[in-house]
Amino acid sequence: MKDKRIDHAGAAAAFIADAPHLAFHDERLWDMRQKRDAQMHLLPEWQELRTLASQIKEHALANLPEYLEQFEENATRNGIRVHWARDGAEHNRIVAEILQARGATTLIKSKSMVTEECDMRPYLAARGITVTETDLGERIQQLDDQLPSHIVVPAVHKLTGDVARVFATHYGTDPKADDPRQLAEAQRQAARPVILHADAGMTGANFAVAETGTFVVCTNEGNADLSATVPGVHIATLGIERLVPRLSDLGVFVRLLSRSALGSPITQYTTHFRGPQDGGEMHVILVDNGRSARLGMADFWTSLKCIRCGACMNTCPVYRRSGGLSYGAVYSGPIGAIIDPTFNERKYSTLPFASTLNGSCTNVCPVRINIHDQLYKWRRVLVDHHQMPFVKREIMHMAGKLMGQPRLYRAAISGTETALGTLPRFALYNWLNPWGRHRELPHPVKETFHAWYRRNRSAPGAADTEKTKTDPTKTGRTKDTGQ
Amino acid sequence: MTARDTILDALRRNRPDPGSHPLPPPATLGDLDAGRERFVASLRLLGGDVMERAAGEPLAAAIARHFPAARMICAAVPGVDGAIPVQDLPDARAADPVDVAVVRAAFGIAETGSIFLSEAQLHLNALAHLAQHLVVLLDPAQLTANLHTAYRRPEFRTARYGVLMSGPSATADIQGVLIRGAQGVRSLSVCFDPS
Numbered sequence: 281m282k283d284k285r286i287d288h289a290g291a292a293a294a295f296i297a298d299a300p301h302l303a304f305h306d307e308r309l310w311d312m313r314q315k316r317d318a319q320m321h322l323l324p325e326w327q328e329l330r331t332l333a334s335q336i337k338e339h340a341l342a343n344l345p346e347y348l349e350q351f352e353e354n355a356t357r358n359g360i361r362v363h364w365a366r367d368g369a370e371h372n373r374i375v376a377e378i379l380q381a382r383g384a385t386t387l388i389k390s391k392s393m394v395t396e397e398c399d400m401r402p403y404l405a406a407r408g409i410t411v412t413e414t415d416l417g418e419r420i421q422q423l424d425d426q427l428p429s430h431i432v433v434p435a436v437h438k439l440t441g442d443v444a445r446v447f448a449t450h451y452g453t454d455p456k457a458d459d460p461r462q463l464a465e466a467q468r469q470a471a472r473p474v475i476l477h478a479d480a481g482m483t484g485a486n487f488a489v490a491e492t493g494t495f496v497v498c499t500n501e502g503n504a505d506l507s508a509t510v511p512g513v514h515i516a517t518l519g520i521e522r523l524v525p526r527l528s529d530l531g532v533f534v535r536l537l538s539r540s541a542l543g544s545p546i547t548q549y550t551t552h553f554r555g556p557q558d559g560g561e562m563h564v565i566l567v568d569n570g571r572s573a574r575l576g577m578a579d580f581w582t583s584l585k586c587i588r589c590g591a592c593m594n595t596c597p598v599y600r601r602s603g604g605l606s607y608g609a610v611y612s613g614p615i616g617a618i619i620d621p622t623f624n625e626r627k628y629s630t631l632p633f634a635s636t637l638n639g640s641c642t643n644v645c646p647v648r649i650n651i652h653d654q655l656y657k658w659r660r661v662l663v664d665h666h667q668m669p670f671v672k673r674e675i676m677h678m679a680g681k682l683m684g685q686p687r688l689y690r691a692a693i694s695g696t697e698t699a700l701g702t703l704p705r706f707a708l709y710n711w712l713n714p715w716g717r718h719r720e721l722p723h724p725v726k727e728t729f730h731a732w733y734r735r736n737r738s739a740p741g742a743a744d745t746e747k748t749k750t751d752p753t754k755t756g757r758t759k760d761t762g763q
Numbered sequence: 764m765t766a767r768d769t770i771l772d773a774l775r776r777n778r779p780d781p782g783s784h785p786l787p788p789p790a791t792l793g794d795l796d797a798g799r800e801r802f803v804a805s806l807r808l809l810g811g812d813v814m815e816r817a818a819g820e821p822l823a824a825a826i827a828r829h830f831p832a833a834r835m836i837c838a839a840v841p842g843v844d845g846a847i848p849v850q851d852l853p854d855a856r857a858a859d860p861v862d863v864a865v866v867r868a869a870f871g872i873a874e875t876g877s878i879f880l881s882e883a884q885l886h887l888n889a890l891a892h893l894a895q896h897l898v899v900l901l902d903p904a905q906l907t908a909n910l911h912t913a914y915r916r917p918e919f920r921t922a923r924y925g926v927l928m929s930g931p932s933a934t935a936d937i938q939g940v941l942i943r944g945a946q947g948v949r950s951l952s953v954c955f956d957p958s
């Protein structure tokens with residue numbers, strides 16, 4: 281574990297210094313959060329859906345070996361070749377073997393965070409295989425040689441001018457033509473011939489259904505379906521935690537996923553793969569890469585419930601104002617901060633400190649992961665495992681940099697969502713939460729919003745409805761204070 | 764040990780107590796209205812259109828009216844005059860020049876405006892994605908209320924490839940600007956047509 285610690289604070293400071301990018305990033309993600317809220321309010325059953333999603337995922341994780349075996353059996357019966365990969369290296373080797381055995385040298389793929397985890401593209405490139413990302417945002421990031429900065433919108437930190445520059449370099453388009461429509465059309469025109477002549481296609485998967493051996497891919501651009509149906513070979517990479525027991529469970533998750541992610545009722549494409557198409561072949565690679573170990577971490581295993589909707593990122597004041605790239609990891613934002621340390625504890629030791637513990641992430645999470653609790657618990661683990669003065673210096677540094685920004689500072693101290701109700705006082709005000717350092721968090725109201733809400737809206741389950749739909753940094757004040 | 768056994772072994776060792784995490788029964792929640800109005804409103808929200816036909820107007824004429832510039836029309840349904848039957852396309856690539864593909868959905872979902880297509884309806888799965896525009900025939904009697912009810916449909920247990928398409932392809936990856944017609948079809952028009 282010699283890897284250098286990620287300097288989140290330094291990278292975030294650079295992002296903050298770039299006013300147009302910062303402003304757009306902040307607004308765009310907040311807009312996604314608001315669209316999500318609007319969808320939530322249309323469904324009276326929203327909180328029940330979240331509870332079910334959480335219970336189904338916890339059940340599936342507790343019974344994962346059996347569900348994986350059931351999935352394998354059914355998928356195999358349907359003609360899918362199922363492979364298992366302990367880690368990224370094994371995954372990449374399997375992909376290369378499948379391609380090489382078929383003489384394939386070109387692979388088109390849709391977005392898959394697992395292949396990012398495995399760092400697959402350079403491995404295949406070194407073996408003479410050209411990998412082309414077909415998702416627009418992911419392609420922009422590939423051409424610009426950057427990690428995705430967001431798990432749903434990979435190039436959200438870029439403005440149209442940035443995309444125009446990248447496309448001018450790689451597609452030969454006019455660098456001054458920065459109309460998003462023209463740029464999207466340029467991608468369509470550039471991608472089509474590559475798709476038509478690719479030897480193989482690759483997708484990720486959002487869900488895998490044990491009872492039928494189906495895997496499900498939720499996308500918007502149509503590129504995943506093109507990648508899966510045009511070439512004769514389809515390889516799907518999925519993390520072993522994607523399993524759900526039954527088809528009926530998809531009803532719960534599909535209803536939550538796109539509403540939480542983008543605020544749309546469903547993705548444009550929700551595709552169910554249960555076997556190869558006529559004359560084609562289909563492979564599924566089940567990837568562990570640290571997941572089985574994470575399942576054994578009493579405080580952190582529920583992070584495996586994550587359905588990668590990105591809602592926790594969109595709502596996080598620190599993420600919105602520091603940009604995904606500042607996390608220096610495949611997964612950024614609150615979810616990244618609680619799972620990245622399981623990949624490399626030292627390298628990602630600063631990330632659990634990139635949070636105000638305001639609890640907004642926990643409130644929006646469609647599978648009810650206690651994200652802010654886990655952030656706090658990671659801080660304690662990291663202090664136990666690493667030199668305390670070092671960690672302490674790092675986090676004070678981070679808080680100092682980010683709190684130099686008045687808007688961000690207001691966001692930080694306005695943390696009045698669930699954290700204040702569920703974390704003990706010492707957790708909020710001790711040195712492990714530098715955000716509470718300069719002043720008391722504005723909590724000492726006589727009656728918490730929680731209590732008020734419970735008293736005034738006594739519908740069962742109403743108490744855990746989210747409360748703060750106003751971003752305090754937009755209005756300059758918080759909803760919970762001032763009583 | 765094989766990778767499979769290593770992974771399953773580790774999961775068995777590390778998992779939380781299965782007894783404390785029971786599986787809730789299948790849920791059917793929310794609005795159970797399976798009506799056409801709800802479907803159309805949802806379809807429009809996701810960028811899809813409804814293709815109206817004048818009384819007695821042949822399908823081919825309605826398509827020609829809707830897509831005056833279309834040169835190659837490919838149909839996965841019988842009875843579209845002048846269209847190339849999908850069975851005549853030798854492979855996926857042959858679908859690339861298709862301007863308008865005409866298909867019949869197995870069912871639609873009122874909650875989301877989605878239509879379901881599988882190899883049983885498409886014959887060539889790539890047709891629904893390489894074509895520039897998609898015209899979808901839908902029997903209004905085949906509308907289901909929401910995703911909970913949809914997943915009871917038998918098609919999910921038989922189709923090897925089954926897609927719920929909800930409007931045309933779309934992206935908002937460039938500075939958040941929503942663009943309909945990303946890499947798949949540029950438009951999706953539903954034409955109600957009892958089968």
Ligand code: SF4
Nearest residue numbers: 586587589590592645
């Ligand atoms: S942790 Fe929850 S909110 Fe965040 S990406 Fe995962 S599912 Fe979405």
